[in-house]
Amino acid sequence: MSKIKIAELFYSIQGEGRYMGVPSVFLRTFGCNFKCAGFGMNKGESSVEVEAIAQRITEFKTYNELPLVSTGCDSYASWDPRFKDLSPMLTTSAIAERIMEILPYKRWEDEHLVITGGEPLLGWQRAYPDLLSHPSMLKLKEITFETNGTQKLTPEFKTFLQEWGQNLPFLSREVTFSVSAKLSCSGEQPSEAIKPDVVCEYQEAGHVYLKLVVATEDDAEEALEAVDIYRAEGFTGNVYLMPVGGVESVYTLNNRRVAELAMKHGLRYSDRLQVPLFKNEWGT
Numbered sequence: 001m002s003k004i005k006i007a008e009l010f011y012s013i014q015g016e017g018r019y020m021g022v023p024s025v026f027l028r029t030f031g032c033n034f035k036c037a038g039f040g041m042n043k044g045e046s047s048v049e050v051e052a053i054a055q056r057i058t059e060f061k062t063y064n065e066l067p068l069v070s071t072g073c074d075s076y077a078s079w080d081p082r083f084k085d086l087s088p089m090l091t092t093s094a095i096a097e098r099i100m101e102i103l104p105y106k107r108w109e110d111e112h113l114v115i116t117g118g119e120p121l122l123g124w125q126r127a128y129p130d131l132l133s134h135p136s137m138l139k140l141k142e143i144t145f146e147t148n149g150t151q152k153l154t155p156e157f158k159t160f161l162q163e164w165g166q167n168l169p170f171l172s173r174e175v176t177f178s179v180s181a182k183l184s185c186s187g188e189q190p191s192e193a194i195k196p197d198v199v200c201e202y203q204e205a206g207h208v209y210l211k212l213v214v215a216t217e218d219d220a221e222e223a224l225e226a227v228d229i230y231r232a233e234g235f236t237g238n239v240y241l242m243p244v245g246g247v248e249s250v251y252t253l254n255n256r257r258v259a260e261l262a263m264k265h266g267l268r269y270s271d272r273l274q275v276p277l278f279k280n281e282w283g284t
């Protein structure tokens with residue numbers, strides 16, 4: 001039976017993007033191809049907050065005990081190998097059973113499933129068909145993959161999603177790809193992070209939108225240039241600007257400015273509701 005290394009599995013409100021406000025199960029897989037150490041830093045600098053946390057790793061027995069960071073990737077423990085022991089490898093059956101336990105009515109009602117990371121479209125693509133075909137997952141109607149948009153779908157998984165997303169007479173389903181492509185404020189290189197051919201192919205398997213994290217006018221200009229590159233390849237989806245800020249002190253510094261930038265450029269604004277509502281604590 002397939003297994004997935006799970007960093008977190010929790011029930012909350014989706015705070016970002018198209019499904020903002022929708023009750024959602026979050027399945028956070030372990031592993032990422034990026035580090036995004038530039039978030040919240042001056043240009044060219046990298047966050048070292050996680051280094052200090054890693055020095056104290058033995059103090060933390062569970063994920064929820066880990067400190068939050070105000071710079072770099074706010075879900076660092078979902079990919080940094082130093083924290084890998086906090087993320088168990090579970091069978092898809094055990095994951096499906098755990099999801100049933102955390103749903104309020106122990107069955108799917110109007111909840112949505114978010115498969116996030118880390119980068120959820122790394123090797124775990126081979127295990128999702130088993131998970132989504134589990135008997136307790138059959139009434140699930142909507143899934144979002146929160147991806148950085150660099151990982152191609154395998155032909156097998158693309159076919160699976162196309163079939164999964166077909167409307168049935170008694171059930172209408174939809175697959176969404178929320179693509180948070182990384183701009184240079186993340187610290188990643190555009191040549192590695194902007195993959196329009198990959199993102200355009202997602203359109204063959206579901207609804208796709210871009211959710212670009214920005215803080216300044218310069219970031220917004222870079223976002224517009226990136227959007228042009230995606231459009232030239234055939235991307236037709238919506239574009240959201242979302243403020244930098246995994247902690248409230250950083251988020252409140254730039255959320256209004258980013259909303260104004262989104263309006264100025266005729267783009268959508270995505271909040272990060274989990275920050276004002278829940279302080280972005282683990283499990284929210």
Ligand code: SF4
Nearest residue numbers: 032034035036073118
């Ligand atoms: S792509 Fe996402 S999960 Fe991976 S390092 Fe960047 S912000 Fe973190």
